[in-house]
Amino acid sequence: MHLILWRHAEAHDAGSGESDLERALTSRGERQAERMAEWLDRRLAQPTRILVSPALRCQQTAKALGRVSRTVATLGPGATVRDVLAAADWPDATTPVLIVGHQPTLGLVASTLLTGAPLPWTVKKAAVWWLGHRPRVDDGEVVLQAMQSPECL
Numbered sequence: 001m002h003l004i005l006w007r008h009a010e011a012h013d014a015g016s017g018e019s020d021l022e023r024a025l026t027s028r029g030e031r032q033a034e035r036m037a038e039w040l041d042r043r044l045a046q047p048t049r050i051l052v053s054p055a056l057r058c059q060q061t062a063k064a065l066g067r068v069s070r071t072v073a074t075l076g077p078g079a080t081v082r083d084v085l086a087a088a089d090w091p092d093a094t095t096p097v098l099i100v101g102h103q104p105t106l107g108l109v110a111s112t113l114l115t116g117a118p119l120p121w122t123v124k125k126a127a128v129w130w131l132g133h134r135p136r137v138d139d140g141e142v143v144l145q146a147m148q149s150p151e152c153l
Contacts, residue, residue: 001133002096005106009033009126011057025060032126032150033064045096052100062100079105081112091133113142126150
């Protein structure tokens with residue numbers, strides 16, 4: 001199984017009376033999302049499931065990819081590692097899964113899968129961490145396939 005973690009791109013701070021879920025991407029964030037979407041689109045398998053936080057900034061980030069996605073309420077700000085892994089059906093999904101979500105959750109997911117402990121790792125805005133699961137006798141092996149940030153594209 002492949003689990004791709006994509007943090008939303010740069011967003012405006014919440015305005016007066018605006019909820020955290022309503023924060024939109026900045027113009028820089030839109031460019032970041034477009035660059036990462038181009039990189040992802042060349043690499044993602046066609047049957048990839050794309051699961052997105054209900055936050056506007058995540059919806060806008062995912063929209064740059066131009067593929068069908070599904071909004072999952074449990075992936076919003078404050079999601080847990082367990083929420084992300086359950087939504088992705090880790091490690092049993094038969095197709096790759098792309099999660100568009102938030103910090104610190106995505107960093108915690110990556111560290112938990114790669115080290116077995118929830119460490120405060122940072123996934124930069126608009127960056128992608130691509131993890132692979134190789135079934136083995138025990139729980140399997142998790143490998144880091146790629147890490148990419150829009151600044152390096």
